Amino acid sequence: MGHPSGHTVLLVPVPELEPFVRERTAHHDASFLSTDPDFVHAHVTVLGPFLDDPAPADLDRVAAVAAEVPAFDFELDRFGEFADGILHLLPEPDSSFRELTRRLVAAFPQCPPYGGAFPEPTPHLTVEQRTGEIDEAWVRAALGPVLPAHCRADRVRLHRYANHDCRVLGEWKLGLA
Template identity: 50%
Template sequence: MVHTVLVVPVPALEGYVRGRWEHYDPAWVSRDPAFTHAHITALAPFLPSPAEGDLARLAAIARAWPAFDFVLDDVTAFPDGIVHAVPVPAGPFAELTARLWREFPECPPYAGEYADVVPHLTLDLLGPAVSTASVTADLAGLLPVRARAERLELHRYAEGDCRVLASWALGARLDAVADVSAPA
């Protein structure tokens, strides 16, 4: 199933998260060097085939949205077993999701599946050998992650072809943005 997602990349946890993807589903591991498996979702699913006008609207939102600092330290799990880290503060991520949803009302977060959208970075899935304690232990020396949300990226997910379609610096001036790539 092909889909697109708007994300804020978190390169500091890329090695760990990419390793989990390689373990669970190697066909979905990206060969695109710009792709970051470790991310906090801003809006998913997004439009299947965004047009130029959609990309321009995203660029305008990114330009107007200031970059911000956050920390990932607490490892927890959702009732469905998704092990994740919660950004602190979570507010800027929640506000970015709300702003994107207002601009693209046809794209409710997580297809409207959850009443409350909790900003998070997915780390693993609970199972016989995986617990929040084991993931926390695996991440010893990496957590806490002190990071800066600096980019909004449009990722395409397709088996054997996960890649970045477009990328925008948060808070960038119009004349400073030269990194938007057209979707292929």
């Protein structure tokens, strides 16, 4: 890992949370704001980090996995917090996210989720970092009427994350098989 131009992630975009997540990204590190109009900062990761420089055959494998998993609906309203203070929303149900990750790991065993740190990762949408003044109540109040968010996962995207160069590298519709 440690590609000089950042890292890649396979994810499901969640446009319903984009205004909030984009604003929080700007607050924390504006170098990760994308100028790519198709880039959605709000997302649920299904496999990351992914390959630094995927070949056409790798992209074909992603397409095949995406085609096998039907589009699905989910809701975001329940919060979680990781040990490092990352506040996140938990998609419910999360079974289709887990299935996507399972299939992608099977197709790309050289890309363990989170570098192997979390072999059974929890599907989540990161919203904030806990601080003295920022906690779940603060985030819930800031999101206001956005929650509960009723969402539809209908695509997988490949994003590159790098300072001053966050962009979409590919996209595949779910359930085309």
